[in-house]
Amino acid sequence: MPLMTAEDYEESLRQLNLVVYMFGKRVENVVDDPIIRPSMKAVAKTYELAHRPEHEDIMTATSHITGKKINRFSHIHRSVEDLVKKSKMGRLLGRETGCCFQRCVGMDALNALSIVTFNIDEKYGTAYYKRFMKYLEYVQENDLTCDGAMTDPKGDRSLPPHRQQDPDQYMHVVEERKDGIVVRGAKAHQTGAVNSHEIIIMPTIAMREDDKDYALSFAMPSDGSGILYIMGRQSCDTRKLEGDTIDRGNVLFGGHEALVVFDDVFVPWERVFMYKEHDLAGQLVENFAAYHRQSYACKVGVGDVLIGAAQTAAEYNGVAGASHIRDKIVEMNHLNETLYCGCIACASEGHREPSGTYNVNVLLANVHKHNVTRFPYEIARLAQDIAGGLMVTMPSNEDLKSSETGKWLEKYLRGHSDIPTENRMRVLRLIENITLGTAAVGYLTESMHGAGSPQAQRIMISRRVNMGEKQRAAKKLCGIDEKE
Ligand SMILES: Cc1cc2nc3c(=O)[nH]c(=O)nc-3n(C[C@H](O)[C@H](O)[C@H](O)COP(=O)(O)OP(=O)(O)OC[C@H]3O[C@@H](n4cnc5c(N)ncnc54)[C@H](O)[C@@H]3O)c2cc1C
Numbered sequence: 019m020p021l022m023t024a025e026d027y028e029e030s031l032r033q034l035n036l037v038v039y040m041f042g043k044r045v046e047n048v049v050d051d052p053i054i055r056p057s058m059k060a061v062a063k064t065y066e067l068a069h070r071p072e073h074e075d076i077m078t079a080t081s082h083i084t085g086k087k088i089n090r091f092s093h094i095h096r097s098v099e100d101l102v103k104k105s106k107m108g109r110l111l112g113r114e115t116g117c118c119f120q121r122c123v124g125m126d127a128l129n130a131l132s133i134v135t136f137n138i139d140e141k142y143g144t145a146y147y148k149r150f151m152k153y154l155e156y157v158q159e160n161d162l163t164c165d166g167a168m169t170d171p172k173g174d175r176s177l178p179p180h181r182q183q184d185p186d187q188y189m190h191v192v193e194e195r196k197d198g199i200v201v202r203g204a205k206a207h208q209t210g211a212v213n214s215h216e217i218i219i220m221p222t223i224a225m226r227e228d229d230k231d232y233a234l235s236f237a238m239p240s241d242g243s244g245i246l247y248i249m250g251r252q253s254c255d256t257r258k259l260e261g262d263t264i265d266r267g268n269v270l271f272g273g274h275e276a277l278v279v280f281d282d283v284f285v286p287w288e289r290v291f292m293y294k295e296h297d298l299a300g301q302l303v304e305n306f307a308a309y310h311r312q313s314y315a316c317k318v319g320v321g322d323v324l325i326g327a328a329q330t331a332a333e334y335n336g337v338a339g340a341s342h343i344r345d346k347i348v349e350m351n352h353l354n355e356t357l358y359c360g361c362i363a364c365a366s367e368g369h370r371e372p373s374g375t376y377n378v379n380v381l382l383a384n385v386h387k388h389n390v391t392r393f394p395y396e397i398a399r400l401a402q403d404i405a406g407g408l409m410v411t412m413p414s415n416e417d418l419k420s421s422e423t424g425k426w427l428e429k430y431l432r433g434h435s436d437i438p439t440e441n442r443m444r445v446l447r448l449i450e451n452i453t454l455g456t457a458a459v460g461y462l463t464e465s466m467h468g469a470g471s472p473q474a475q476r477i478m479i480s481r482r483v484n485m486g487e488k489q490r491a492a493k494k495l496c497g498i499d500e501k502e
């Protein structure tokens with residue numbers, strides 16, 4: 019089924035037997051759990067839009083393996099145009115959902131592995147690429163959602179994996195068998211983990227010989243034996259338990275992250291894509307990170323929603339015409355479109371790797387992500403400025419509906435007289451949701467740390483920038499002759 023519908027996707031998740039814990043208890047029905055379900059609906063949007071004729075060009079692609087039409091989330095970029103469409107897809111979905119729609123991590127893992135498995139084979143004469151392509155075809159043919167799992171818990175950050183007091187702080191192999199390997203460890207902060215059919219493991223950092231047992235990449239079905247999920251908490255998450263309330267802010271969608279534990283999991287060889295080739299672990303990390311830094315086109319889409327909400331709040335408050343408000347909206351748009359420039363630029367300057375996969379311009383992808391660590395915070399600050407304090411002092415949905423207090427809220431929370439009080443409350447709750455609530459996980463803190471904390475981009479920028487060329491240009495113009 020190369021193109022699942024949103025309904026097929028939901029049904030396919032019901033067939034999984036995931037071991038999920040939340041608030042100290044096993045979640046028996048993951049798909050219908052009120053806290054998890056909005057995040058499932060956000061992923062479902064990636065399936066739904068692929069069937070909409072107006073989005074077909076962005077949301078689908080032609081498989082270079084089978085020639086069939088597939089969802090772009092399982093596609094391997096074959097051109098610069100593919101990379102640009104990926105950035106546009108991220109913005110589109112961010113705008114449609116107003117949150118993290120989760121499916122990009124898997125797409126980025128697949129693309130990074132399509133480069134690195136080829137390069138390992140070139141160096142060592144192994145057969146990972148063929149193995150990976152078979153797996154990729156399975157993912158494409160079944161239109162699967164994959165969790166891209168890179169981040170280990172890492173324990174003491176100053177120590178490499180083999181020197182950690184607890185050897186399980188990084189995922190590692192504990193047993194080699196004839197038919198596969200047994201692995202132990204965990205992956206932290208896993209976006210969309212319980213909405214995924216597959217989980218693709220990659221190493222977190224570049225490694226040396228001593229760490230070779232940790233230089234692993236493989237894929238497992240998400241409900242594989244020995245894998246368990248502990249759901250992360252998000253600020254204001256239990257508002258989702260309150261039913262169809264406006265206090266949720268985003269009444270349709272949400273994201274989620276989980277800690278995923280691998281408690282001695284058996285992985286058959288046909289699903290292993292890197293095994294102890296420690297010298298190529300760093301290459302896999304860099305490629306995945308660069309692709310995922312490009313994927314932060316999603317923040318532009320969520321930024322669109324936040325700017326739209328701020329403009330609406332200004333209108334409802336009766337201040338939309340004030341010059342400083344108009345200027346703040348311009349500033350928000352300027353920052354948001356600057357982010358868009360970054361993700362389009364690193365795609366437009368993409369290049370072909372030896373495997374035939376197109377990669378982003380790594381320097382520009384890092385510059386883009388570095389802007390992402392800052393601009394959404396400033397956009398959020400301006401949105402809160404425009405929204406006013408009511409955004410955080412407003413009574414609840416229940417107070418609005420109450421026969422005793424409702425009339426007072428109707429009266430005293432009204433802004434512009436033409437606008438129903440409830441609408442004003444709704445848009446302020448949406449701003450709260452994106453800047454302080456569940457969606458702030460994706461819009462703010464993930465902008466900071468996701469795909470690597472800011473320092474990781476600064477290191478890449480210093481490595482990738484062509485300083486020699488800059489110095490040559492400067493010296494030439496001021497008459498410094500190096501030969502002398
Ligand atoms: C919402 C969210 C979703 C995410 N989704 C995914 C996902 O789907 N898949 C995935 O694989 N990962 C995911 N991540 C993980 C993300 O890549 C990490 O958060 C990121 O790499 C930073 O790691 P950390 O959170 O452990 O922070 P830390 O490593 O603890 O960093 C904290 C600070 O310490 C600094 N620091 C860390 N190590 C060192 C060192 N050795 N020397 C000096 N300074 C250091 C950092 O620069 C930073 O300033 C997600 C993260 C978030 C927040």
Ligand code: SF4
Pocket residue numbers: 117118119120121122123209310313314315316317460464468
């Ligand atoms: S944060 Fe953005 S890029 Fe990462 S998975 Fe979520 S939507 Fe995709």
